[in-house]
Amino acid sequence: MPFLVGLCSVCFFRLKRNQNGKGEYRKNKWMHSWTSWVPSFSSTIITLDTIELPSNIGFVCGSLFLSLTTIPLPVGAILCRKRPINLLYSLLLLPIPLWFKDMSGKENGMPGDPEWLELKIPQLLFTDRVQELHAIIEKEWDCLQRSACQTAAGRALWKHVIHDQVADLLAGEKYLRNLHEKIKTDRLNNAREVSGVIIAVRTLWFDSKIQAALDSSSGGEAQVVLLGAGMDTRAYRLSCLKDSDVFEVDFPEVLRVKTTLLQAAIESTEHFRMKAKSLIRVAADVRETDWPEKLQLSGFLPEKKTVWVLEGILYYLSHSNAMQVLKIIADKCAVTQTVLLADFMNKPSTTLADSIFHFYSDWPDHMLPSLGFSHVRLSQIGDPDADFGLMNDQLNLFNKLRRLPRSMQTNPDDGTPCRRLYLVEASGSPNQEIP
Ligand SMILES: C[S@@+](CC[C@H](N)C(=O)[O-])C[C@H]1O[C@@H](n2cnc3c(N)ncnc32)[C@H](O)[C@@H]1O
Incomplete structure (x- = not known):
């Protein structure tokens, strides 16, 4: 739409400018009629600002503008010595390439603000x-x-x-x-993938799925269990938890320090308050078998709908420990409505040098139904539900990867391993039909 408005305004101003008094069109005088250029450039800017260009196109357009306008026009104006206004106008064009650069910044998800x-x-x-x-x-x-x-x-x-x-x-x-x-x-370096973007997309994906899972339960009353909660602050961030009891499970030393740091924040930060109905921290090691019991002793109700959040934890566990955790959760499907939200690495992701990752699954969408979940949905970073406006560059690593078949372990373009992070949503309930 802005493109059409821009195009129409260019045509209107240029035709109008080139009309003589009798309504006939003059021979092409557009190079001299600087006023006709102003709307054409502004409309182009509006158009380009609205459509989402990958950063490489932004760069090419910026260079093109630079070479076509900001250099020849002042030079032409000086050489011809005809219209000093052309010179002034050309100077006004100088910031355009900077604007393009700024646009490229927005492309890879970061603010354009140099500060x-x-x-x-x-x-x-x-x-x-x-x-x-x-x-x-x-x-x-x-x-x-x-x-x-x-x-x-x-x-x-x-x-x-x-x-x-x-x-x-x-x-x-x-x-x-x-x-x-x-x-x-x-x-x-104008990188296509800026460090931390995976965490950003992953966090937003979990936020949105938690919200969706709670919206679908009557009155939003479900328990939310965060296994390996670490420094997660969803209980303070997400209003959708207002009717939910939140359980954070992690090692005792992690939870102790976190609690004291948050206490300092509460004492000194205005408007920093808990949003969840309640928050219970459960010190436990999920490699042991007693963590479900510790959870229950802390107030967890096995028969109440539960959303399990396993964000950034499974791949730190051994294969048998991770499968044991997933099995414990899958077994809850026979008792109550159960939603599992988890991220999985595929095999190539765990084979980085100095990797502390162990567990992987190349096909979690096949493995989870075999444990007892009835509905499984898998997303990759850059998919429509895992994009959040941060993956606009079609040539970034994640977009390139998700276009390759999942069975592919090596990228045919450059021979690099296809390291993938799967975002998986699975659910089950006592009356489910196993597909
Ligand atoms: C990468 S952090 C992720 C934290 C949080 N989920 C997030 O996304 O910010 C992994 C967390 O899992 C916890 N963790 C790892 N192994 C665990 C285990 N066996 N039992 C309990 N917590 C564990 C770690 O202490 C750490 O806090």
Whole structure:
């Protein structure tokens, strides 16, 4: 639509300008009639701003504008010495390539604002109490537990899409700086995939699926269990949890530090309050078999509809531990309405050097029904329900990957392994028909 409006306005102004007093059209004088160019450029800008161009097209268009307009026009105006106004007008065109550059920034999901390149660390992170807690994380937590801070840093630096007020406090300075450096480098290199975008899309996918699962239950009254909750703050972020009891399961040391950090946030941050009906933290190791019992002792009701959130945890477990966790959850389908939301790595994703990942599944959509789930839906980053306006560049890695058959383990274009992250939604209930 804006394109049509733009096109019509160009034609109108140019024809009008080239009409003589008798209503006849003059010979082409458009090079001199600078007023006819103004609407044509503004309409082009409106059009290009509205349609979503991949960053490479933005770059090509920017270069084209630069070479066609901002250089020849002033030169022509000076050489001809006819219309000084052309010179003035040409100078007005100079910012156009900058605008294109800005548009490319929006393309890969980051704000175009150059100030963003500066990392702003909240004052609260420099207080003694908070510094002591982060020192404990560094000294006493293993890399598995510290992965919770890395994901929180992702949410903190993608706060323009994930509105997590306290993610930076939970992540800590070190993880914020590390990720910020990577993002800065990616942006300066005009990378198609900016670091942290996976965390952003993954978080938004889980948010949207939790909301959908609660909307579909009567009065939104379901329990939500976050296994390996880490520094997750959904109980404080999502209003859709207002009728839900939330259970966060993680190692005791993780939950202890998290609780104290959040207490500091509550005391010093205005309007930072819990949104869930209740929040219960359950210290447990999901590799053991007693975690369901610990959950129940904390108030979990086995017969109540439950949404299980396994975000960023399965692949840290061994194959047998991960399958055991999935089986425990799948068995709940025989008792009550059960929704499982989980992300799975495929095999090539776990084979990175120094990888601490173990469990993988190339076909979770085949494996979960065999455990007892009746409906399984699998998405990949960049699919319509896992895009969130952050995957517009059709040539970015995720879009390229999801167009390849899932059985393919190596990318035929460049020989790189097809590392995929599957976002999976599965459900089941006592009266289900197993397909
Ligand atoms: C990558 S973090 C993800 C945290 C959170 N789900 C998120 O997306 O921000 C993994 C979390 O799983 C927890 N975790 C890993 N293995 C666990 C286990 N065996 N029992 C309980 N928690 C575990 C870690 O402590 C860590 O907090």
